[in-house]
Amino acid sequence: VTIESAPSSEKNILTYSFAEQTGPATIDDVNHTVDIEVVYSADIINLVATFTLSAFASATVNSVDQESGVTANDFSNPVTYTITAENLTTQDWVVTVFVASAPSSEKNILTYSFAEQTWPALIDDINHTVDIEVEYDTDLTNLVAIFTLSGGATAEINSVLQESGVTVNNFTNQVTYTVTAEDATIQDWVVTVTTAAVTIISDFPYFEDFESGSEDWITRGTNSSWQYGTPTGLTINSASSVSNAWVTSLTGDYNANEISFVTGPVFDFTNVPYPQIELKVWWDCEGFYDGASLQYKVGGGAWKTLGKYIGDKKWYNVSYIYSMQQGFSLQLDDACGWSGDGEWGYGSNGWFSAYYALTQLGNQPVVRFRVVFTSNNEYQNDGFAFDDIRISNDPTGIDEGKE
Ligand SMILES: [Ca+2]
Ligand SMILES: [Ca+2]
Ligand SMILES: [Ca+2]
Incomplete structure (x- = not known):
């Protein structure tokens, strides 16, 4: 697939919010306006907007650079943002802030996360x-x-005011947040934190054929179609070994707008200087738009794409999957994976042995892998399946004869 490299002309405000808002902003990208209401007590002459713009675009107000979540402005009157696209064309946007006529009774937790x-x-x-x-x-x-x-x-725990991103608490047991609305009415919220169960694998070679259960591989995600069992789709109609595998829908097509994954156990490579992975994969996906790849994570680090596309028919078969880049906010060359391509049509037409030398993971004590799948909003196929994962120590690297 060819990736266009001409500078972008996009200059939109994609999202716009205030901590003090009473509801979502109305963003009109025809008239280039944003209308938003803030609570009765908001300090309208000193509001900080959180916003996102088109990729590579920037914003100024009266020639002052605007930084999301940082720059304060006086919104007593409509404020004009000048948005400059990557190709330096500009578009003015007018933001109008309305103040609520009475104190709000809303006392919800809207978003909640931990790193x-x-x-x-x-x-x-x-x-x-x-x-x-x-x-x-x-x-x-x-x-x-x-x-x-x-x-x-505002929120308190045991009468201690809570500050997002700052206040430390003990979540060993359930924690009750007392949320007080602007009108002084209150609502208790109970937060329950659970720890993901995981097995630690330190015996190698590791081999998992998924015949005695889904074992230590678990699925999470948005619009996930991952299922464990016997594939009976129109194209993906068998396991690699015996009866069972993981597949995006055992019986039919995957879902639209999927960002899903199956995460394995923790691998302790302390005594494994030259780990390598082999897995059986079968794909049948809309070419370059939908597909799968393997990600890894070392210790508490971020998930990363395992390997690049090098076209050697031992690993990924495409250099770029659109929904993968979008779904996981990846750099272009990290959005490689298994997808339909010109040479193999929509898929692999059967089980394919994928190999990768994990040289950079040698002797690492805490390594995880997950098979990720993403799709865009139209055209679904049978999807992606995997089975027979083997992780072993091999100082000689990938056997060139195994293709
Ligand atoms: Ca199997
Ligand atoms: Ca699609
Ligand atoms: Ca399927």
Whole structure:
């Protein structure tokens, strides 16, 4: 696929918010206006907007550079933002702020996260609960939550005022947040933090054929279609070994707008200087738009794409998957993976042995892998399946004869 490199002409305001807002902004990209209401008590002459712009665009107000979450402005009158695109063309946008006529009674937790979370929190605003899972090795006694509340609301735990991203709490047991609305009414919210279960693998070679259960591989994500069992799709219609594998929908197509993954156990490579991985994969995906790849994570670090596209038919078969780049906010050359391509049509037409030398992971004590799958908003196929994961120590590297 060819990636266009001409400078972008996009100069839109994509998102716009204030901590003090009573509801989402109305963003009109035809008339280039943003209308937004803030709470009764908001300090309108000194408001800090949080916003996102088109990629590579920048914003000024009266020639002052605007930084999301930092720059304050006086919104007593409409404020004109000048947005400059990457190609230096400009567009004026007018932001109009309205002040609510009475104190707000809203007292919700709108967003809630931890740096250590495995996936976004489940926020239930009927029962006023938040459930969130954190990585298996997280210290629950010492966690800092990042949260947003209804405009004008504040939160306390045991009478201690909570500051997002700052206040430390012990989440070993459930924690109750008392949220006070701008109008002084209150609502208790109960936050439950659970630690992800995980197995630590230190015996090698490791081999998992998924015949005695889904074992230590678990699925998470948005619009996930991952299932464990016997594939019976139109194209992906068998496991690699015996009966069972992981596949995006056992019986049919994957979902649109999927950002999903299956995460394995912790691998302790302390005594494995030359780890390598082999897995069986079968793909049938909309070419270059939908697909799968393998990501890894060392210790508490970020998830990264394992390997690049080098076209040797031992690993990824495409250099770029659009939904992968979008879904995981990746650099272009990290959005490689398994997808339909010109040579192989939509897929691999059967089980394919993928190999990769994990040289950079040698002797690392805490390494995880996850198979990630993403799709865009149209055209779904049978998807992606994996089975028979082998991780072993091999000082000779990848056997060139194994293709
Ligand atoms: Ca199997
Ligand atoms: Ca698609
Ligand atoms: Ca399927």
